[in-house]
Amino acid sequence: MGKVNESLIEEVKNASIKDAFEIYSKLFETIKSTEANIVEVNPEDLKPKRTKRGSKNKK
Amino acid sequence: MTTITSIEKLSKYLDKIVKELPKLRSDVASEQVTYNQKMEDYLTELRNYEEVIYEIVKEKLAVITPFDENPAVAEKYEESEKYRSILKLTGKDEDFEERFGFDRTVYEIGHAKDVDRVNEVLKDFINDMERIGIKLVSSNFNYSTFTLNYMESFFKNMNDPRYLLIMKNVFNSIYWECPLLLTHLELCVKNLITNNKKVIIRHINTLLDQSLKEVGSTREDIHELYTKTRIQFEDMRLYDPYNLLDYFDNNRQETRKFYVESDDFKNVLASVMDPNEYLHASRDDKKFILKSIKELYYDVLEYQKVEKFKKLFKFLSDIYDNRENIKDNLKEKQKEIVKLEKEKAGLDRKVHFLIRKRNRFSIINKDRINDINDKIKELEGELEIKIGEIKKNHDELNFEFFQNSLCKTFNASTSLFDASVFFSKFYGLLYNQVFADNMIEREEVEPRVDEFRHIQYMARSTIMKSLPFNDTKAVKALIEKKYSLYNMNFELPPIDDADFSKFLDNLDTLVKFGALEENVLDIETCDMILKFKDYEELKIKRIRENLQNTEEI
Known part of the structure; x- marks a missing residue:
C-alpha cells in the first residue's frame, strides 16, 4: 500500500464505479500484455561464445 | 518508481x-x-x-452486485405451489380418482414399461390408502389367485431394501402362468378404489376444506388466488437482479443484444416491429411497447401450446360434433361388468376349491392330482378370458363415460382451457390419444401428457380461456391481428419451424430487456460485474500457478 501514492488511492476511492473499474481494467490488461511480452531467453545464449581466435589462443 | x-x-x-x-x-x-x-x-x-x-x-x-436471488422469490414460489396443491384437490365428487391421482395409478399399473415401476406404483398406492385411513393387507388383493400370490410376497418384502429385485423374481415366476398379471393387478386396484369410493371422497373433501381454511380461501376463489400468486412469482423471478445477472453470466454472447444502439438489439427488435419506432419513441411509449412485447411473449407461449396439442382438441371437437349419435349406455355397461365380475368370482372360487382339494391328496394319488391340475388349468383359462372381457368392458365404460360427460359439459363456447381441464381428468384416454396422435415412443408420451395436464395450472392463459375449443386456427390470426394494432407486424411461424424458435428467443430477449429497463442494474453494470469476475478468476489462477511453481522449486 505504501508504494502507491495516497492521492491516487483517494481519487480512485472517490471516483464513480465506472471510472474506477475502467482504470482497473486498463491496469489489468496492461499487466497481462506485459507478462506476455517477456521474452524467453536461453541461458546457453548468455555464455560467452568461444571464437576461432580464442580457441587458437588457448592452444 | x-x-x-x-x-x-x-x-x-x-x-x-x-x-x-x-x-x-x-x-x-x-x-x-x-x-x-x-x-x-x-x-x-x-x-x-x-x-x-x-x-x-x-x-x-x-x-x-446481487449475490443471490431475493429469498422472497422462493417464498412466493412455495406459496403458489401450496395453492396449486389445493387446487388439485378441487373438483366434483365423481372426479375423485383424478383429484387424488388414482387415475394415473390405475393406468400405470396396467401399462408400466417395467416391473420396477409397477412395484413402485403399488407401494405408493398402499401408502396413499393408508394415509386416507384404509390399511391394506395382502388379502385385499384377492382379485385372482395370481394377484393374491403376488401381493403376499409384496407385503412380505416391501420393507426390504432389495424388494424391487425380489419382486422382479416373483413377477417372473408368476408371469409364465399368468401373462395378464398386470391387467389382473390393474383391475384389482381399480376395484379397491371403487369399493372405497366414499371413504376416499370424504378424505379428499376434508383435506380440501382444511387446506382452504389454512390459507383463508374458498373453493371458488382458490383458482384466482393461485393464478395471482403464480404470476407474481413469475414476475419476481424475471425482474430479480441476481437472475438477470446469472442469465448474462451463462450467456455471455447475449449481452451485446441488450445495448439499445447496437445492430444486434435492432435485429432482435426487428422481428416484431420497426426498431426506429421504438428508438424514437417517448419514455412512456417505450414502456408501453415493452409491456406489449411481454404480453405477446406469453400469448405466443399459449399459441405454441395450442398448436402442440391441436390434434387433442380436434379429437374432442369430433366427439362433440357427433354428440347426436352418442347414446348413454353407462348403466347397461356397469350392469354387464357386475355380471362378469360375479362370473369371475364363481370361477375363482372353483379354482380355490380345487387347489385346497389338491393339497389334501398325498403324492401317491398322482392320477387324481393330475385330473385336478387339468381342471384347474381349464378353469384358469376361462378366468383369463373372463378377466379380458372385464377389462374390455371397463375400457369401453371409461370411454363412454368420457363421451357422455363431454356431451353434457361442453357447448359451442367451451374454451380451450376448460377443454384441457376436462381431458386432463381422463389420464388413460389422454395417454392413449397422445400416443396415437404423435406416433412417438412410450417414454416420450408421459412428459407430453404431463405438459397437457399442466395447462390447467398455466397462470397466463388469457387466449385459451377466451377461445372456443374447436377453433384452434383462430389463435394465430388473433394474435397477429391484435399486435398489428400496436404496429407490431409479424407472421407467427409454425411451431416446428426453426424460425419459430428464433422468434421466441427474440421475444425472450426483449422481455428480459424490458425487465432490465426497470431494474437497478443496467447492461453496462452487468458487463462490468462479469468482467471483474473474469479478472478475479484470472488472478486466482495466477496465484495458484505461482504457488505451484514455488512448491516445485
Missing part, C-alpha cells in the same frame, strides 16, 4: 508502457535480458497499483 498521483497520470503511464511493449526484435540475448528486466520492473510496479485498486473496485462493486 514513477510518482503517479492521479487516475489520469496512471492512465497515461499505462499507455506509455503499452507503447513500449512491442520490443524491437533482437537476436542478442543480453539485450533480451535487459528488456525483460525492464518489463519485470514495470510488472512489479503495476502489480502494486493493481492490488490496491482491486480492493477499492471490489468494495465498490460489492455494493451493487
Whole structure:
C-alpha cells in the first residue's frame, strides 16, 4: 500500500464505479500484455561464445 | 518508481508502457535480458497499483452486485405451489380418482414399461390408502389367485431394501402362468378404489376444506388466488437482479443484444416491429411497447401450446360434433361388468376349491392330482378370458363415460382451457390419444401428457380461456391481428419451424430487456460485474500457478 501514492488511492476511492473499474481494467490488461511480452531467453545464449581466435589462443 | 498521483497520470503511464511493449526484435540475448528486466520492473510496479485498486473496485462493486436471488422469490414460489396443491384437490365428487391421482395409478399399473415401476406404483398406492385411513393387507388383493400370490410376497418384502429385485423374481415366476398379471393387478386396484369410493371422497373433501381454511380461501376463489400468486412469482423471478445477472453470466454472447444502439438489439427488435419506432419513441411509449412485447411473449407461449396439442382438441371437437349419435349406455355397461365380475368370482372360487382339494391328496394319488391340475388349468383359462372381457368392458365404460360427460359439459363456447381441464381428468384416454396422435415412443408420451395436464395450472392463459375449443386456427390470426394494432407486424411461424424458435428467443430477449429497463442494474453494470469476475478468476489462477511453481522449486 505504501508504494502507491495516497492521492491516487483517494481519487480512485472517490471516483464513480465506472471510472474506477475502467482504470482497473486498463491496469489489468496492461499487466497481462506485459507478462506476455517477456521474452524467453536461453541461458546457453548468455555464455560467452568461444571464437576461432580464442580457441587458437588457448592452444 | 514513477510518482503517479492521479487516475489520469496512471492512465497515461499505462499507455506509455503499452507503447513500449512491442520490443524491437533482437537476436542478442543480453539485450533480451535487459528488456525483460525492464518489463519485470514495470510488472512489479503495476502489480502494486493493481492490488490496491482491486480492493477499492471490489468494495465498490460489492455494493451493487446481487449475490443471490431475493429469498422472497422462493417464498412466493412455495406459496403458489401450496395453492396449486389445493387446487388439485378441487373438483366434483365423481372426479375423485383424478383429484387424488388414482387415475394415473390405475393406468400405470396396467401399462408400466417395467416391473420396477409397477412395484413402485403399488407401494405408493398402499401408502396413499393408508394415509386416507384404509390399511391394506395382502388379502385385499384377492382379485385372482395370481394377484393374491403376488401381493403376499409384496407385503412380505416391501420393507426390504432389495424388494424391487425380489419382486422382479416373483413377477417372473408368476408371469409364465399368468401373462395378464398386470391387467389382473390393474383391475384389482381399480376395484379397491371403487369399493372405497366414499371413504376416499370424504378424505379428499376434508383435506380440501382444511387446506382452504389454512390459507383463508374458498373453493371458488382458490383458482384466482393461485393464478395471482403464480404470476407474481413469475414476475419476481424475471425482474430479480441476481437472475438477470446469472442469465448474462451463462450467456455471455447475449449481452451485446441488450445495448439499445447496437445492430444486434435492432435485429432482435426487428422481428416484431420497426426498431426506429421504438428508438424514437417517448419514455412512456417505450414502456408501453415493452409491456406489449411481454404480453405477446406469453400469448405466443399459449399459441405454441395450442398448436402442440391441436390434434387433442380436434379429437374432442369430433366427439362433440357427433354428440347426436352418442347414446348413454353407462348403466347397461356397469350392469354387464357386475355380471362378469360375479362370473369371475364363481370361477375363482372353483379354482380355490380345487387347489385346497389338491393339497389334501398325498403324492401317491398322482392320477387324481393330475385330473385336478387339468381342471384347474381349464378353469384358469376361462378366468383369463373372463378377466379380458372385464377389462374390455371397463375400457369401453371409461370411454363412454368420457363421451357422455363431454356431451353434457361442453357447448359451442367451451374454451380451450376448460377443454384441457376436462381431458386432463381422463389420464388413460389422454395417454392413449397422445400416443396415437404423435406416433412417438412410450417414454416420450408421459412428459407430453404431463405438459397437457399442466395447462390447467398455466397462470397466463388469457387466449385459451377466451377461445372456443374447436377453433384452434383462430389463435394465430388473433394474435397477429391484435399486435398489428400496436404496429407490431409479424407472421407467427409454425411451431416446428426453426424460425419459430428464433422468434421466441427474440421475444425472450426483449422481455428480459424490458425487465432490465426497470431494474437497478443496467447492461453496462452487468458487463462490468462479469468482467471483474473474469479478472478475479484470472488472478486466482495466477496465484495458484505461482504457488505451484514455488512448491516445485
